Amino acid sequence: MANVLLKMQNITKKFPGVKALDNVNLVVEEGEIHALVGENGAGKSTLMNVLSGIYPYESYEGEIIYQDEVCKFKEIKDSEEKGIVIIHQELALVPYMTIGENMFLGNEQGKTMAIDWDQTYNKADSLLQTVGLTESSKTLIKDIGVGKQQLVEIAKALAKNVKLLILDEPTASLNEADSRKLLDLLLQFKKEGLTSIIISHKLNEISYVADKITIMRDGSTIETLDKLTDDISEERVIKGMVGRELTDRFAKREKHAFGEISLEVKNWTVYHPFYTERKVVDNVSMNVRKGEVVGIAGLMGAGRTELAMSIFGKSYGSNISGALRINGEEVTLNSVEQAIEKKLAYITEDRKGNGLILSNPIRINTTLANLKNVSKGKNIDKDLEINVAKDYVNKLRTKCNSVEQEVGNLSGGNQQKVLLSKWMFTDPDIMILDEPTRGIDVGAKYEIYCIINDFIAAGKSVILISSELPEILGMCDRIYVMNEGRIVGELNQEEATQEVIMSQILNSSNHK
Numbered sequence: 001m002a003n004v005l006l007k008m009q010n011i012t013k014k015f016p017g018v019k020a021l022d023n024v025n026l027v028v029e030e031g032e033i034h035a036l037v038g039e040n041g042a043g044k045s046t047l048m049n050v051l052s053g054i055y056p057y058e059s060y061e062g063e064i065i066y067q068d069e070v071c072k073f074k075e076i077k078d079s080e081e082k083g084i085v086i087i088h089q090e091l092a093l094v095p096y097m098t099i100g101e102n103m104f105l106g107n108e109q110g111k112t113m114a115i116d117w118d119q120t121y122n123k124a125d126s127l128l129q130t131v132g133l134t135e136s137s138k139t140l141i142k143d144i145g146v147g148k149q150q151l152v153e154i155a156k157a158l159a160k161n162v163k164l165l166i167l168d169e170p171t172a173s174l175n176e177a178d179s180r181k182l183l184d185l186l187l188q189f190k191k192e193g194l195t196s197i198i199i200s201h202k203l204n205e206i207s208y209v210a211d212k213i214t215i216m217r218d219g220s221t222i223e224t225l226d227k228l229t230d231d232i233s234e235e236r237v238i239k240g241m242v243g244r245e246l247t248d249r250f251a252k253r254e255k256h257a258f259g260e261i262s263l264e265v266k267n268w269t270v271y272h273p274f275y276t277e278r279k280v281v282d283n284v285s286m287n288v289r290k291g292e293v294v295g296i297a298g299l300m301g302a303g304r305t306e307l308a309m310s311i312f313g314k315s316y317g318s319n320i321s322g323a324l325r326i327n328g329e330e331v332t333l334n335s336v337e338q339a340i341e342k343k344l345a346y347i348t349e350d351r352k353g354n355g356l357i358l359s360n361p362i363r364i365n366t367t368l369a370n371l372k373n374v375s376k377g378k379n380i381d382k383d384l385e386i387n388v389a390k391d392y393v394n395k396l397r398t399k400c401n402s403v404e405q406e407v408g409n410l411s412g413g414n415q416q417k418v419l420l421s422k423w424m425f426t427d428p429d430i431m432i433l434d435e436p437t438r439g440i441d442v443g444a445k446y447e448i449y450c451i452i453n454d455f456i457a458a459g460k461s462v463i464l465i466s467s468e469l470p471e472i473l474g475m476c477d478r479i480y481v482m483n484e485g486r487i488v489g490e491l492n493q494e495e496a497t498q499e500v501i502m503s504q505i506l507n508s509s510n511h512k
Helices: 044-051 076-081 099-103 117-130 146-158 176-191 203-209 234-242 304-311 336-341 351-355 362-374 382-395 412-424 442-457 469-475 498-510
Strands: 004-015 018-029 033-038 061-066 069-071 084-087 164-168 195-199 212-217 220-226 261-271 279-289 293-297 318-326 344-347 430-434 461-465 478-483 486-492
Touching: 004 044, 018 033, 018 044, 018 195, 018 212, 033 044, 033 176, 033 203, 033 234, 044 084, 044 164, 044 195, 076 084, 084 146, 099 117, 099 146, 117 146, 146 176, 164 176, 176 195, 176 203, 203 234, 212 234, 220 234, 234 442, 261 304, 261 461, 279 293, 279 304, 279 461, 279 486, 293 304, 293 469, 304 344, 304 430, 304 461, 336 344, 344 412, 351 412, 362 382, 362 412, 382 412, 412 442, 442 461, 442 469, 461 469, 469 498, 478 498, 486 498
Parallel strands: 018 220, 033 195, 033 212, 084 164, 164 195, 293 461, 293 478, 344 430, 430 461
Antiparallel strands: 004 018, 004 061, 061 069, 212 220, 261 279, 261 318, 478 486
16 A cells, blocks of 8 residues: 555635635545546635645644644745645746746745856756757747646746645646646656646546546535546546536537527638737638527637637737628627627636636626616616626526625636626627636536526527537537638538547648
8 A cells, every 4th residue: 555645634724704625634645646626616726725835824724744744834835845836727937937937936046146047947958858848948938838838837846846746727728639748747757656636627637647536515525536446437526526416518408490690700810919920810701690509619729719809899919801790780890899889798718817807896897898787877886786796696606605705716617607797797699708618617517508508598699619629519509610710610510529620620730
């Protein structure tokens, strides 16, 4: 039997009005990959923040025993000195610094007040090779993709002599190829004796890498499953997460005839906002009908988000050309305000950066895109604002203490519901949803699928952008496939499979 590396015993953590962790226990053995799964708000990230010292000793009850020693971490530096390193879902890299500078930020090489840059970059280059990156450590972070940035974070952890690596949703922003590369790297590190804890909602990835799976629900540990002795099928894990069988991943909707074309895009071309000679959307033509969900599938960098944002009041891009028709009428949308007036809504993939004001309450975030409907003259009617927010909290079953709760204190799934509320309050006819279920659990995903179906049942239109092909296949009536800024395929629901979509992407790259 392997040695126990970590024991977290009877961990209880309270925030004002809520018990986030309730007597949680976790045991991790040396050299294993231990997965932590549960719905949003189950307490997974909170537990890891306790372990890493982000929530310091005495802010919680219970005990952390690491390498047979009781630990009382006051800050994250204390846990890092013991070899515990956490990589958060939102990467902590500085875009305009080099890879090497980022890797040793706070861990500078050389003497006090004199950084040894040769040593820094030599060590960085060596660690980059370890994680499979060929870039020079003198490359700026902004010049590499998200998948490579995630590997830089791992190299940064290795630079701290990591013994226990914690990864919070490490593949949430990655395509399938980059995800598999990262997971294979974890398996390689396991062979070399490194212990990992991984939080993920992608259950197929969990079953691929994890030796044990601890399931959390409502701030408590439900059970720990062992790959060698227990059933760790997705169905079994989901039942533990949500407390019931989830027979259908995707909410069913009645078949119905589609209406007229609500949005049509013709010969749409967009150039990069800064590198104005670089074409990011290339002569795209597409449409969506009333009562229809149209998917846009593609790998990261295919131009899907750039297309959506440029349609939505030209909020991305330069030198935009092409025609846009809403309900048959050609329109020019030069601002977000004009897009909203034409009953268009765009739910961003970056809810924390561009979608919500995390330091503000649910009440303010809900009405932000339609203040005129909660105002009397130039003054906002706070009572009306409260009632609107409460109405959407009830409609979308958002878990919160009150509409005065700061959005930053909500789980990812509930933040996503607030973002949906914000745009539903504008009363749109056409909703563009960009990665609407990224980083949220299966239960919250199902609820968002139900919201989409209700929207469609009212004769409205949805464009769904997703990197998860099962989601595209499960929710969309018709699918456009994008690659390198172009539409390279169009599929009806009946003919679409993951294999067909991927072959269209790969063939278009080969025959460009």
